[in-house]
Every structure is written in structure tokens, then in C-alpha cells.
Amino acid sequence: MATDSADKNSATAAAILPLVGGAGNISSVAHCMTRLRLGLRDRSLVQDEALKALPAVMGVVDDDTYQIVLGPGTVARVTPEFEALVAAAAASAPGTAARTAPGSSPAAAEELAAHGAAIKAARKAKNSTPFKLFLRRIANIFVPLIPALIGCGIIAGLGGLLTNLGMLPTVVPALTATASGFMSLIAVFVGYNTAKEFGGTPILGGAVAAIIVFPGVANIEAFGQKLSPGQGGVLGALAAAVLAVYVEKWCRGGTSQAKRWGRVPQSLDVLVTPTLTVLVSGLVTIFGLMFVAGAVSTAIGDFADWLLANGGAGAGFVLGGLFLPLVMLGLHQALIPIHTTLIEQQGFTVLLPILAMAGAGQVGAAAAVYLRLPHNASIRSTIKSALPAGFLGVGEPLIYGVSLPLGRPFVTACVGGAFGGGFVGLFNMLGDKVGSTAIGPSGWALFPLLNGNRGLGETIAVYAGGLLVGYGVGFLATYWFGFTKPMLEELNVAATAKDPTPPTKEPTPVSP
Structure with missing residues (x-):
């Protein structure tokens, strides 16, 4: 049974690859909860309709990456198979072979699919504003964390259920530790992904973000207040890692300001740049960002509670x-x-x-x-x-x-x-x-x-x-x-091969 499942996932990956232009057309491969996300060199090589016709494909989304909806569970198993095929064929020329979809859909469904594709294309054109591009970066930071959040969340729920039932009391602490370990260090992972997304060294972003969860910050007092471990949370980690990226780029000449004021000599880069990045960003995080982000985080929690407690239905x-x-x-x-x-x-x-x-x-x-x-x-x-x-x-x-x-x-x-x-x-x-x-x-x-x-x-x-x-x-x-x-x-008509009856006028979507 497991072999059949593995063969099915491998077959799905093999079917998708030529329809997205072959291995030579793939610049990046990733996946989220439900979608295989591909970076493409030439969008015109993709055969959308043939992809949608594949039994395992639920749909496609053309955004900043080309996204093939495979569903939860399936995408996590197809992605490694797909990556293996891309790696094996990396030296070959970009594939352009087409695969014909098994049959053709009746006209009404094709009309809707074409209309839906047009809506997605229009949305993509409007989603290129700086603000929406920033939101995509935010998503790229947090989406890779979702599998761990889900796994730890289910384990936490299981631990709570056993506690309520009074069962396996010796196992519950182990489940609690398993579920809570990731959450206690989530700021580090956010910092790592943030630096990676903004073009810095990921481990430096993680190092700066780790300050937020370090127990020793409880000994630091500033502005008449003592810090507490975790203060600022993921928002503080996000801000600290972004700051670290800018400091690192300044040291290495990645900004116009660095070019104006000079940069760290290449011979000293391996020693000076990481030190300055962590030192400057760390001090700003301790004496500024943790306080600000902590206040913002508290306000978010308070507002959510107030909104539902008072706004309710x-x-x-x-x-x-x-x-x-x-x-x-x-x-x-x-x-x-x-x-x-x-x-x-x-x-x-x-x-x-x-x-x-x-x-x-x-x-x-x-x-x-x-x-x-x-x-x-x-x-x-x-x-x-x-x-x-x-x-x-x-x-x-x-x-x-x-x-x-x-x-x-x-x-x-x-x-x-x-x-x-x-x-x-x-x-x-x-x-x-x-x-x-x-x-x-x-x-x-x-x-x-x-x-x-x-x-x-x-x-x-x-x-x-x-x-x-x-x-x-x-x-x-x-x-x-x-x-x-x-x-x-x-x-509400039957579409046939001889007498297709698509709408005479394409339905216009009502703006919400």
C-alpha cells in the first residue's frame, strides 16, 4: 500500500514537470500547506489547462510564484519527488514537450475557468504594489513555520485532552515539552527566515532574534523597567532581523550609504561584519525593539479580546x-x-x-x-x-x-x-x-x-x-x-461536442 502511494506521488511529479516547461524552466521549488510553489524562468512554457486536467491537481494560482494546488498531505509527498526529478534533469535543456489533457471539458466549465484565470491575472497585476509585495514577504517568512505549528498544536491538544480525562499523567509532561519547545523558540526561526527573505545571512538574523527569548534578559533594566524573556515575541524578532540585514548590508557595501561612508575591508569582513551586525542589532533590540514590540503585541492581544468580548456576533x-x-x-x-x-x-x-x-x-x-x-x-x-x-x-x-x-x-x-x-x-x-x-x-x-x-x-x-x-x-x-x-x-443547459452552449454574455463578477 505504501509502495502504491509512493508510486502515485512519483507519477504526479513526473506528470507535472513537463507541463511547467521541464527542469530547465524551474528556478525554485517550495511548498506550503496545500500548494507546490514554483519559480519559473519562462511563464509561457506552462500548460495551464493540461495541468488542471491532471487528477491530482485541484487548481493553479499564478502569483509571484506559480502555485499548483495539490491539497494537504499530498503536496508534502509530491514536492520531494518533484525536486528529485528537477535535480536529476538539471543539466538537460528546458523541456517544452506538451501533454495533452485527457479529453476536453464542456464549454461552460471552460468559460468559467477562463474567466477565473482572467480574474487571477488582473489580481496579480494589482498585487504588485510595494505594500502587497511586503505582505508576500511576510507570508514567505511565516508559511514555512506552519507544519511545525500544526504538529505542535495537535500534540498540545492531545496533552490537554489526556489531562481532562485524567489519563496517562506521566506522559502529559513529555507531550507538553514536545509541543512547547518550538513555540518557546519560534522567535529564533522567525529571525532566521526574515534575514533569509530580506537578503541577509539567515543565521545572523536568528542570532539577533535569539536575544528576545534568552532568559538572561530578565537581568536587564532600562527606562525603569525590567525586560522579560520573550517580550516582543515574533514581532520583535521580525524587526530585529530586518535591522540585522540592513546593518550587514551596510558593512558589506550593500547600500548607497555604505558606499558613501565606506565599508568593512574584505580582509576583515569575516570577523568584523558578523560582530557589528549582532552587536548593533542586539543592543537596539534590547534597549528599544523589545519594549516597542512588546507593547504592540500586548495591544494586539488586548484588542482581539476586546473586539470579540464587546463586538461578539x-x-x-x-x-x-x-x-x-x-x-x-x-x-x-x-x-x-x-x-x-x-x-x-x-x-x-x-x-x-x-x-x-x-x-x-x-x-x-x-x-x-x-x-x-x-x-x-x-x-x-x-x-x-x-x-x-x-x-x-x-x-x-x-x-x-x-x-x-x-x-x-x-x-x-x-x-x-x-x-x-x-x-x-x-x-x-x-x-x-x-x-x-x-x-x-x-x-x-x-x-x-x-x-x-x-x-x-x-x-x-x-x-x-x-x-x-x-x-x-x-x-x-x-x-x-x-x-x-x-x-x-x-x-442551466447541457453542453455537447456538437452544440456547445456557453453563456452568450460572460457573467460579470459582483465586486464585494
């Missing part, structure tokens, strides 16, 4: 309803440091379960589209293949393949997410905090990571209730308000 309604548009615009990446800060402070983030309701609204909307278009086998086939991933929190195939190109169902999906978020937010206001011990998963995949201030059973019940509300409202809103009469007349 209203705050959850707004957050759940706006998350899909934030994802579409790429602005959701700004929330990653906030989630991480809340997990670091409180052990869980109360925002993620609410935002996950957007995916529930999307699933409900897709189910309604399926029922409203009984004669359009192509769109129904797309929905059937994408719904299982949608239940597990992978929403890209449904968003870009169905709801967003259609327009109105995207808005009604947001309505479903809003009501689901309002449900979870209401219980937060009533004192039942529902949080996640890690970021990344959503939908049903979030159940093992749930935590809160009440019993685990009650926390799971509230989250499950929110999902049911999101599914139900998303379905009803889409079923009754997701289509105009002309849209139904154009889309």
Missing part, C-alpha cells in the same frame, strides 16, 4: 464576511503575524475559527450552484471534484473555478461566511472562546487544533455549529439570490 459577522475578499486581494497575509502573536501569548488564536467560516460559506454556495444547474454537467463535475477539498479548507478550486467567475455566488458565499462568523463570535462574547493552536488548516481539518477556555467538547460544538450555519446560509443565499433569470437560462 457583529465582529464575527464582519470578519467572516470579509475574509474571502481579503484572500482574493492577497491582504489576508497581513493576519499571519497577528495569528502567531495570539498563539504565542494565549496558546491559541481566536480569529482563525471565525475566518474559517468563509470557507463554510463557500462550500454551501457551491452546493447550491450544483443543484441550481442540474443540466450543466461540466460545472457540476467541477464542483463534485472540488467539494471534498473545500470541506477540508482548500477553497481555491471552488473560488476560482466556480463562485468568483459567476459573480453573485461569490457574494452569497461571503454572506454564508458572515453568518457563520457571527455565530462563533456570539459565543466568544458569551465567554466561550473558540481558538486554534496553529494556523494553516480550516474547515474540518481545524478540528484537531481547536482549543479554548472551556471544555474541548463545548469548543468543538461551537465550531461545528458555526460550520453548519455557514454551510446553510451560504447554500440558501446562493440558491435564492445567487442567480438572475438570464444567468440561469444561459448556464
